[in-house]
Amino acid sequence: MSRRLLFLLPLATLLTMAGFFAWSMVSGRDPASIGSVMVNRPAPPLADVTLGPSGLGGGKPVLVNFFASWCAPCLAEHPLISRLAEREGATVIGVAWKNKPDEARAWLARLGNPYRQLLFDQDGKLALDWGLSGVPETYLVDARGIVRLHYRRAINEHDLKDTILPLLRAGQ
Amino acid sequence: MRRLALLVLALSALALAPSAQAVEPDEMLADPALEARARAISRELRCVVCQNQSIDDSQAEVAHDMRRAVRERLEAGDSDAQVRNYMVARYGDFALLDPPFKPGTLVLWLGAPALLVLAGTGLLIVGRRRRTVPAPAPLSDAERRRVEDLLGR
Amino acid sequence: MIPELGHFALILALAVAAVQGSLPLLGAARDDIRLMQLGRYAALTQAFLVILAFLALVEAFVTSDFSVMLVADNSHSAKPLLYKITGVWGNHEGSMLLWALILSLFGAAVAIFGNNLPDTLRARVLAIQALIGVGFLAFILFTSNPFARLAAPPFDGNGLNPLLQDPGLAFHPPILYLGYVGFSVTYSFAIAALLEGRVDVAWARWVRPWTLAAWCFLTLGIALGSWWAYYILGWGGFWFWDPVENASLMPWLAGTALLHSAIVVEKRDALQSWTVLLAILAFSLSLLGTFLVRSGVLTSVHAFAQDPARGMFILAFLLVVTGGGLALYAWRAPQLQPGGLFQPLSREGALILNNLLLCTLAATVLLGTLYPLVLDLVSGDKVSVGPPFFNITFVPVALALFAALCVGPFLSWKRAELWRALARLRAAFAIAVIAMVVTATAIDGRATLAAVAFGFGVWLIAGSLTEFVGRVRQTRRLPPRAMIGMTISHAALGLVVLGAVSTAAWHTELITTLRAGEGVKFGRYIATLGKVEPLKGPNYDAERATIVLTLDGAPFATMTPERRLFTVQQRQIAETSIHTNLLRDLYATLGEGDARHGWTVRLYENPLAPWIWLGAALCALGGFVSLSDRRLRVGAPRRKAQEQPAE
Numbered sequence: 001m002s003r004r005l006l007f008l009l010p011l012a013t014l015l016t017m018a019g020f021f022a023w024s025m026v027s028g029r030d031p032a033s034i035g036s037v038m039v040n041r042p043a044p045p046l047a048d049v050t051l052g053p054s055g056l057g058g059g060k061p062v063l064v065n066f067f068a069s070w071c072a073p074c075l076a077e078h079p080l081i082s083r084l085a086e087r088e089g090a091t092v093i094g095v096a097w098k099n100k101p102d103e104a105r106a107w108l109a110r111l112g113n114p115y116r117q118l119l120f121d122q123d124g125k126l127a128l129d130w131g132l133s134g135v136p137e138t139y140l141v142d143a144r145g146i147v148r149l150h151y152r153r154a155i156n157e158h159d160l161k162d163t164i165l166p167l168l169r170a171g172q
Numbered sequence: 173m174r175r176l177a178l179l180v181l182a183l184s185a186l187a188l189a190p191s192a193q194a195v196e197p198d199e200m201l202a203d204p205a206l207e208a209r210a211r212a213i214s215r216e217l218r219c220v221v222c223q224n225q226s227i228d229d230s231q232a233e234v235a236h237d238m239r240r241a242v243r244e245r246l247e248a249g250d251s252d253a254q255v256r257n258y259m260v261a262r263y264g265d266f267a268l269l270d271p272p273f274k275p276g277t278l279v280l281w282l283g284a285p286a287l288l289v290l291a292g293t294g295l296l297i298v299g300r301r302r303r304t305v306p307a308p309a310p311l312s313d314a315e316r317r318r319v320e321d322l323l324g325r
Numbered sequence: 326m327i328p329e330l331g332h333f334a335l336i337l338a339l340a341v342a343a344v345q346g347s348l349p350l351l352g353a354a355r356d357d358i359r360l361m362q363l364g365r366y367a368a369l370t371q372a373f374l375v376i377l378a379f380l381a382l383v384e385a386f387v388t389s390d391f392s393v394m395l396v397a398d399n400s401h402s403a404k405p406l407l408y409k410i411t412g413v414w415g416n417h418e419g420s421m422l423l424w425a426l427i428l429s430l431f432g433a434a435v436a437i438f439g440n441n442l443p444d445t446l447r448a449r450v451l452a453i454q455a456l457i458g459v460g461f462l463a464f465i466l467f468t469s470n471p472f473a474r475l476a477a478p479p480f481d482g483n484g485l486n487p488l489l490q491d492p493g494l495a496f497h498p499p500i501l502y503l504g505y506v507g508f509s510v511t512y513s514f515a516i517a518a519l520l521e522g523r524v525d526v527a528w529a530r531w532v533r534p535w536t537l538a539a540w541c542f543l544t545l546g547i548a549l550g551s552w553w554a555y556y557i558l559g560w561g562g563f564w565f566w567d568p569v570e571n572a573s574l575m576p577w578l579a580g581t582a583l584l585h586s587a588i589v590v591e592k593r594d595a596l597q598s599w600t601v602l603l604a605i606l607a608f609s610l611s612l613l614g615t616f617l618v619r620s621g622v623l624t625s626v627h628a629f630a631q632d633p634a635r636g637m638f639i640l641a642f643l644l645v646v647t648g649g650g651l652a653l654y655a656w657r658a659p660q661l662q663p664g665g666l667f668q669p670l671s672r673e674g675a676l677i678l679n680n681l682l683l684c685t686l687a688a689t690v691l692l693g694t695l696y697p698l699v700l701d702l703v704s705g706d707k708v709s710v711g712p713p714f715f716n717i718t719f720v721p722v723a724l725a726l727f728a729a730l731c732v733g734p735f736l737s738w739k740r741a742e743l744w745r746a747l748a749r750l751r752a753a754f755a756i757a758v759i760a761m762v763v764t765a766t767a768i769d770g771r772a773t774l775a776a777v778a779f780g781f782g783v784w785l786i787a788g789s790l791t792e793f794v795g796r797v798r799q800t801r802r803l804p805p806r807a808m809i810g811m812t813i814s815h816a817a818l819g820l821v822v823l824g825a826v827s828t829a830a831w832h833t834e835l836i837t838t839l840r841a842g843e844g845v846k847f848g849r850y851i852a853t854l855g856k857v858e859p860l861k862g863p864n865y866d867a868e869r870a871t872i873v874l875t876l877d878g879a880p881f882a883t884m885t886p887e888r889r890l891f892t893v894q895q896r897q898i899a900e901t902s903i904h905t906n907l908l909r910d911l912y913a914t915l916g917e918g919d920a921r922h923g924w925t926v927r928l929y930e931n932p933l934a935p936w937i938w939l940g941a942a943l944c945a946l947g948g949f950v951s952l953s954d955r956r957l958r959v960g961a962p963r964r965k966a967q968e969q970p971a972e
Contacts, residue, residue, distance in 0.1 A: 007658050010602060011651035014609075018644050020699050024622045025633045025640070031624045031698070034220050035707040037264040098233060124237040131262040133220050133234055196916070197838045197925055218709045223624040224567045226711070229558075269711025271696075276706050280696045284689040284718060291681055299669045 036150040037131060043141045044129040047119050049093060052145025056091060056117065061148070061171040063092045063164075064139040065115070066132055068099040069107035074136040077154035078111050081138075084160070085114035090168050095119045097127050097135050140164060143171050194231045194239075201243050210243045213255050217242070218269050226269055328393050331381025332472040335422075338374035338429070339462040341367050345432075345455035349448035353520075361448035365436040368451050371458065372433035379413075379426045382471050386413050392478035395419065395471050401484035401893055403864040411495035412485045417619060417635075418471035420498055424615070425461045427499075427506040432458065435510060435535075442531055449517035450510070457509055460642045468635050484864065484893035493553035501546030501573060505611035507539025508576060508604075511583065515604035516650055519657040524597035529590035532604070534952055536587065539607075540580045541948035547573050548941030556901055561832050561912060561931045563825070566715045568623045571694045572614030575687050579607040582683040589676050593738060594664030596673070599680060601661075602654060609647035610687070616643055622698055668740040675733035675741075682726040689718050720778070727781045727822070730815060731788025749795060753787035768831060775830030782826060785819030810951025813943060820940030827933035840923035847928050850874040850881060850911075857915070857924055865889040870915045870924060872902070886915040886926075910934045 024031075038044075043051045043064075051062055065081055067074040084090040094115035096104035101120050108118070121127050130139065133152060140149035148167055151159065195214075201207040211228060217238060219230035227235040227242075238259065245255045259267045271277050311319065345367035352360025382395075386409050391397040399416045400409060414423045432454040439447050465471070488494065514532045518524045550573070555563040564570065583603035589596040617623050620636025667673040693710045700706050731753065735746035747754075761780030765773050793812040796804050803809070835847050844853035855871035867889040874882045884902035891898065904911040910931040918924030 003659060004655070007598070007655040010606070011648065011655050014644075014647050014651055017695070018640060018648075020695070020702060021616070021620070021622055021640050022637075023702050024698055025620065025636050027702070028633075029622075029701065031622060031701075032223075033707075034266050035264055035705070037260075037262070124233065125241070128237050128241050128262060131264075133263075195836055197836050200836065216711075216713050218711060224565065224711065229562070264707055266707040266709050269709050270713030270717075271708045271710050276700060276704060277696070277708060280692055280700075280708075280710070280714075281718070283692045284685050284722075287688055288681060288685040288722070291684075295677060295681070296669060299674075 073154040082114040328472040331378040334377040341371045342455045342458040350452040353445040353448040364451035368432040368436040372429040375429040400482045415489045418469045450513040453513035487891040504543025508608040510535040511604040512608035541945045544945040576610040578687040598658040605650040757784035782822035789815040806954035810947040814947030817943035824933045824936030828931045833930040835928045838923040884913040
């Protein structure tokens with residue numbers, strides 16, 4: 001009897017493996033996504049901008065948006081960032097990553113500047129502390145200075161409605 | 173759909189842009205021992221935007237920044253482990269090409285050796301048991317009749 | 326017109342495959358000779374049709390027919406002719422058609438050359454082959470049609486990935502597929518044997534040539550891929566433990582275990598169930614590799630465009646082929662009669678150890694490759710498994726295998742005396758230890774682990790030659806070709822180990838910026854950058870540097886690395902320049918730069934690097950020599966008839 005079970009072992013292994021594959025494909029898992037270790041940890045330093053209780057947010061959650069003028073998806077998400085800043089009254093801090101300051105300013109002048117404060121990170125040192133892998137990436141830091149969200153892509157309407165706005169409003 | 177697939181392929185191909193080695197002369201440290209340590213550590217850190225390349229091999233911007241950070245930490249006197257932890261604090265275990273040994277990776281590290289030990293012992297036990305020659309299976313009726321036929325009975 | 330003909334040929338081929346996959350099986354069960362013979366004709370017809378389809382696709386590429394979507398997406402009129410042809414399989418659809426082509430060709434080969442097989446076995450083998458073909462052809466026709474047309478053909482195509490416009494990579498897929506698909510024949514043999522309920526000496530002898538052929542091609546295919554990576558990627562690396570590389574290594578490990586396990590079946594009628602299992606696994610791992618590249622569950626530098634729908638189809642196919650095979654195995658294998666008895670310490674025991682170690686290696690690679698996926702799904706945790714992991718887990722087991730490898734041939738069947746075997750290897754052992762010590766001290770004590778591994782490489786060569794010389798002395802003539810092949814392959818493995826260890830551990834590297842006319846000391850040479858001039862290729866613009874190496878004042882070599890910008894894709898590829906004397910490679914690449922600031926130049930000296938690929942080629946050669954052994958073709962055992970007529 002146990003001999004029979006032994007012979008079934010290869011088949012059982014295959015089915016387990018296939019199960020994982022099917023799970024992966026059905027769940028729409030993106031193998032290239034690298035996750036984020038920033039969430040639920042205190043926000044890293046942001047040059048001379050203070051975040052957290054006595055910081056720029058004034059006791060309210062703050063968004064930190066890394067962008068660049070040469071980045072196409074940043075162009076796509078700009079209207080949403082502007083909407084957050086202007087219509088929803090969110091405090092958004094912009095960091096121009098690997099961008100010449102005059103090019104970044106010109107880009108913002110053309111499209112509108114939604115940022116309460118604009119920082120420049122030309123050599124990428126600031127971004128490294130935030131675990132950045134490219135642009136655009138957006139972080140939400142709550143009133144206590146803890147990172148609550150980390151998007152490693154351009155944000156979209158769903159993100160806004162389902163996740164960002166609720167957190168912003170809850171924090172007020 | 174096809175266009176999308178193509179775009180994905182093109183983008184992924186860009187990320188794979190093979191490096192004719194990625195370390196630039198101006199990144200290298202003056203102290204050869206420190207530089208050697210930097211290279212060794214870089215080979216163990218993953219380029220987080222590439223497909224399976226270390227930061228030593230990748231020409232991506234982020235890889236360049238990480239390489240520079242590694243060298244800065246080494247010059248500040250960090251040990252190899254501290255430099256690795258520095259990266260893990262920012263990018264997670266994903267950044268290590270040598271997966272950490274923790275409860276979540278026990279199966280990974282011990283799976284194959286365990287299989288070897290189990291199979292090996294199993295085979296030895298079976299081998300010992302099979303020393304005795306098994307008794308021949310009893311003849312079926314048809315076979316017995318044939319034997320009698322052949323023996324002329 | 327011609328693409329439509331090709332498409333039609335494929336549809337016909339699917340129909341023929343369906344017939345070939347059903348009627349001969351029926352014939353074998355009913356002992357109907359005509360139905361069984363049908364299998365042979367069907368196999369030949371199927372091969373003919375798929376050849377037609379393939380040629381139609383080649384024609385579309387060669388004539389740059391951009392109304393065919395595949396050609397528009399992957400080709401360009403300015404591409405050199407060679408790459409127009411090899412571009413046929415440089416994409417998902419075309420490579421699937423190549424798979425189907427080789428599959429049908431192997432089926433035809435069994436039909437033509439399998440005259441020594443009993444009719445029932447051959448009919449079953451051809452039927453299983455055809456059923457696999459049905460799966461592939463259906464996959465192609467329903468999800469990956471290479472002949473799809475564009476309503477509005479573009480003026481010119483998108484061009485081929487510049488990486489693929491290279492002779493090494495152009496031929497890597499066909500040779501690799503010959504290996505992958507060759508294992509389909511051993512799979513078919515295994516299933517046929519399980520269906521018949523008989524795995525015996527005769528079966529092992531019949532299956533051996535097909536396994537050997539597949540294994541030889543797979544060895545060559547992997548070696549070619551590794552060599553290409555070495556001279557294109559530009560820093561002397563040759564194996565990266567990338568998921569798709571791993572996916573080609575796993576069937577190779579299983580195939581090697583299978584080759585050796587089948588020997589035990591042939592000689593001693595033992596290890597039948599293990600051998601059959603390995604035959605099923607070798608092909609299943611090939612299919613797994615196909616799945617991993619095309620489904621998108623893993624990221625890899627090799628991956629084709631992700632398409633979950635295709636992934637699901639291949640997964641289903643994998644489940645049917647592998648699951649079906651393993652289910653049949655679970656049902657029938659326990660009934661296989663175990664054969665000759667032997668002590669644990671014997672040639673059989675050594676080959677069991679060989680199986681165990683190779684399977685452990687395969688399991689290690691499988692675990693390492695799939696673990697990030699599993700962990701991500703189960704816990705959301707992200708880990709990376711890269712070269713450091715494999716170096717720690719793979720290398721020690723491989724070294725244990727190398728140690729045992731040389732001892733095995735000295736052990737006798739049934740029961741052996743270990744000390745006698747080891748005594749005959751005294752000299753080889755001594756040579757290996759001396760080599761270890763010499764390298765460790767000569768390299769100033771750095772990388773002593775590498776010195777140990779180096780010693781193992783020497784052990785492999787010395788041990789294999791000791792066995793060969795001993796055999797010649799004893800029998801006073803040349804051993805049979807199968808034995809010569811074994812010696813060549815085992816010793817060649819030693820060459821690969823020596824080359825790999827030396828290059829990985831002891832290469833010298835110099836990264837520097839040079840302006841035109843400037844020189845730098847590199848090892849024993851002085852490297853001077855001559856001019857850097859622009860160059861125009863058929864579909865790229867390039868910068869070419871001339872670097873002159875001088876040794877003690879006299880010119881030694883001129884190297885001309887290039888940096889090419891492919892205009893259509895806007896991709897930069899570096900062309901390395903390699904100067905080899907077969908004992909070491911001198912290697913130069915050109916980076917970015919300009920006349921004012923100078924150019925980044927990277928120089929490497931890779932000791933014994935050529936031995937990696939020479940060794941691999943010799944390994945395959947050993948396999949081919951073994952394949953040419955007459956005993957495999959002539960005097961193959963005829964199975965005794967089922968019922969002896971009463972005398």
